[in-house]
Structure formats: C-alpha cells, structure tokens
Amino acid sequence: MIQHRSGTDAVTVTVFVFPGVRLLDVTGPIEVFSSANEFGGRYRVQIASEDGAEVTTAAGTRISADLAVDDVREPSDVVVIPGGPSWETLIKDDALLDVVRRLHEKARCTASVCTGAFLLAAAGLLDRRRAATHWRHSEQLALRFPSVQVEQDAIFVRDGRMMTSAGVSAGIDLSLALVEEHCGAEVARAVAKDMVVFMQRPGGQSQFSIRSQVPHSRHEMLRRVLDEVATNPGANHTLTAMARRAGVSVRHVTRLFFEEVGTTPARYVEQVRLEAARVLLEAGDDSMPVVARHTGFGSPESMRRAFVRHLGVTPGAYRNSFRTTGVGAGEPESQVILR
Structure with missing residues (x-):
C-alpha cells in the first residue's frame, strides 16, 4: 500500500519511455495525473529515457524525455513501465531490463501498463506475485514466467509495491486508482468526468x-x-x-x-x-x-x-x-x- 503524502508534498511520477513504446501506455497515465492537478492533486510528472534522449514510439510519434534514468536521483512515488508491441524483443534486452530494475529500486510503487508486465516479469520483479496484462497476452505471460500468478480477468492488480494493468486503456484505470489513493475518491471521480471516460x-x-x-x-x-x-x-x-x-x-x-x-x-x-x-x-x-x-x-x-x-x-x-x-x-x- 502506498503511503498517503502530506497535503504540501508533491507526488512524483516517473514514466519510463524507450524506442517502440506504445504511445497510449505513456500518455494515458500522464493525462490522468496531470488532470488531477486541476482538481486539487499535487503531481509532478517526469518522463525518463535510458540516456535522456527522445524516443520514437510504435506509432511513429516522437516523445522527448525530461531526464536520463541515471538523473532520477530522488525516489519516485510511482514509476510507470509502459509496454510495446515488440515485447518479445524487449524482454531479451538485458540493458533495458537493468534500467527497469534500477527505476524500481527508487520507487515506492512500480506500475506497468499492458505488456509492460512482461518487462517487470523478465526483470524478476513479479516473481511469486499476482499480475495482469492484456487479455491477448495473458497466457504467454503465464507460460514464459511460471513464477508469476497471472490473473487473466483482472483490470489491474496490486501486489505489494507492484501494480500491473490489462490492455492499454486499463492504464487509465490503474492511474485513477492511484489518484483515488493519493487524493481521495472525489478527485478521482472529477478526473474521470473531465476525461469523459464513460463516453x-x-x-x-x-x-x-x-x-x-x-x-x-x-x-x-x-x-x-x-x-x-x-x-x-x-x-x-x-x-x-x-x-x-x-x-x-x-x-x-x-x-x-x-x-x-x-x-x-x-x-x-x-x-x-x-x-x-x-x-x-x-x-x-x-x-x-x-x-x-x-x-x-x-x-x-x-x-x-x-x-x-x-x-x-x-x-x-x-x-x-x-x-x-x-x-x-x-x-x-x-x-x-x-x-
């Protein structure tokens, strides 16, 4: 469980980006946390890439990073690990997995979106934990990482410091849950209405x-x-x-x-x-x-x-x-x- 912050402290959210990341996995959570600031939240969102350079998403859109992973000095309240369609290649990238581990070490909560759960699992961070991912890939997650207890029907799952979510838009659900935890249900409802999620x-x-x-x-x-x-x-x-x-x-x-x-x-x-x-x-x-x-x-x-x-x-x-x-x-x- 994440500890509630005092009303004067900002909640730091670090979103990790890498080449081939899925765009909505990144922008969905960012939109939720930034919108929360309009309704009384105090979030500081920063985008980190491995070397601080911009990355090109799977959609071809370029995203600028605010800092390199090594420049993330202070612990983050939340680290968001998004996924990408090339997750089978990403989980073989030892350097990338090492970055994920380093970010997790400095996080009070590490949360994945969609196939980002594969990165957490490959980094050994989901061993003996419950987890969720996109319904299309849940069987693969269970087969490749048998030590992970995959909950195939869950929208998002919390297990200790780890949170994992289902398909890309479920990252919004997960982020709203965190807003509710940090700021209360009224703020989370206001964000949901502002984003017109139900429509x-x-x-x-x-x-x-x-x-x-x-x-x-x-x-x-x-x-x-x-x-x-x-x-x-x-x-x-x-x-x-x-x-x-x-x-x-x-x-x-x-x-x-x-x-x-x-x-x-x-x-x-x-x-x-x-x-x-x-x-x-x-x-x-x-x-x-x-x-x-x-x-x-x-x-x-x-x-x-x-x-x-x-x-x-x-x-x-x-x-x-x-x-x-x-x-x-x-x-x-x-x-x-x-x-």
Whole structure:
C-alpha cells in the first residue's frame, strides 16, 4: 500500500519511455495525473529515457524525455513501465531490463501498463506475485514466467509495491486508482468526468466504473464485498453468499448497501455483471453463452433481458455497434446510448 503524502508534498511520477513504446501506455497515465492537478492533486510528472534522449514510439510519434534514468536521483512515488508491441524483443534486452530494475529500486510503487508486465516479469520483479496484462497476452505471460500468478480477468492488480494493468486503456484505470489513493475518491471521480471516460468506453472496466459511481465506503467489510463482486462477477454473489463471506447477517449487508451504495445488493451485482459483459462484447468474439457464463448471468436469455432493460439493445446489437464506426453505412438498426 502506498503511503498517503502530506497535503504540501508533491507526488512524483516517473514514466519510463524507450524506442517502440506504445504511445497510449505513456500518455494515458500522464493525462490522468496531470488532470488531477486541476482538481486539487499535487503531481509532478517526469518522463525518463535510458540516456535522456527522445524516443520514437510504435506509432511513429516522437516523445522527448525530461531526464536520463541515471538523473532520477530522488525516489519516485510511482514509476510507470509502459509496454510495446515488440515485447518479445524487449524482454531479451538485458540493458533495458537493468534500467527497469534500477527505476524500481527508487520507487515506492512500480506500475506497468499492458505488456509492460512482461518487462517487470523478465526483470524478476513479479516473481511469486499476482499480475495482469492484456487479455491477448495473458497466457504467454503465464507460460514464459511460471513464477508469476497471472490473473487473466483482472483490470489491474496490486501486489505489494507492484501494480500491473490489462490492455492499454486499463492504464487509465490503474492511474485513477492511484489518484483515488493519493487524493481521495472525489478527485478521482472529477478526473474521470473531465476525461469523459464513460463516453469513450461505455461501461468501462468494472473496477473503475464501480469506483466512479459508488462513494468510498467507511466499512472495510463492505469494501471487501464490493471488490469481490467487481473482480469476479461470475462468482456466486447471492445475498446469502455475500453475507456469509462477510461474516454478518443478510439484514446487515442489505442495510449497508442501502446506506452506502444506494441500491440493493442484487441490483449492484447485476450492474457489475452488465458492465463485465459489455467489456467482453467490446473486446472479443466469444459466443453469447460463454459471455453469459463468465459474467454470472448464467444464460444468454438472462443476459439479454438485462441488456434490454438497462441499455435498450440486445447483446448482439451492442457488440455489432463496436465493429465499425458507421462511416458510410446506412441508418443503424439501433443506436447504443452511451450512459
């Protein structure tokens, strides 16, 4: 857990860049932390390359560095290790891995975005730790680094000083989580709204959307229950099961949900499952039964009823809306309203 800084201290974030880095892995977190400064945060963001020179990203865009890694004298509160499409080559670069280790040694928290987890794993920093990466590469991470416990469905994972996140945009979720930890939930929500995250990624990632909509609970037990639902929506989350895991009565759990979340446990669970299904439908081609099973709906029909009730479209129509921007197409069969 990162220690909270005093209100007068700046939080230093060092973002490491290298040739072939993925652009959004770098700019996503930077945008979150810099935006937080507009709402009461005190972040100092610096970009470091191995020798202080500018680098060319995988997209061909050049990024200037503020300093060389050897010039990072003071400990950073957060070091961000982004990924790149050429991660198979990067993990064989001993000099690059040594730089990652040196940055980690001076960091209170080291966080990776997308395939940046491969750099951390190759540097030996994820041994016997839980980690996440892009869903397309999670099996490779597990195969190449068997000492790493890969959580394939997680949006981001914290294990001690290490944080790892899923696909490129999940770096935004991870950064928002850090802003919440450093500055509080209100600042994190303000940043999310300012970045219009929900409009760009309808439903978003379940952990982020729940954080944005639900006030920070004063009760550790309820926070644990909320996190369990968000991280594993396909599990058994009946009211009885949640109360049993929390070690309290069904009545007590129900009362806390009304007081802290503003809804019933059943409605909360359905909301999380709906968001998880949206993420899967946006990201891949899994069949409807597979999506329904993984997200806890059980059957495509149950999932369909939830989609129609909350979004006004079927899961199939929702998925189709992400296969094209619609440019040059005729009038769509139905319009997905981005809430």
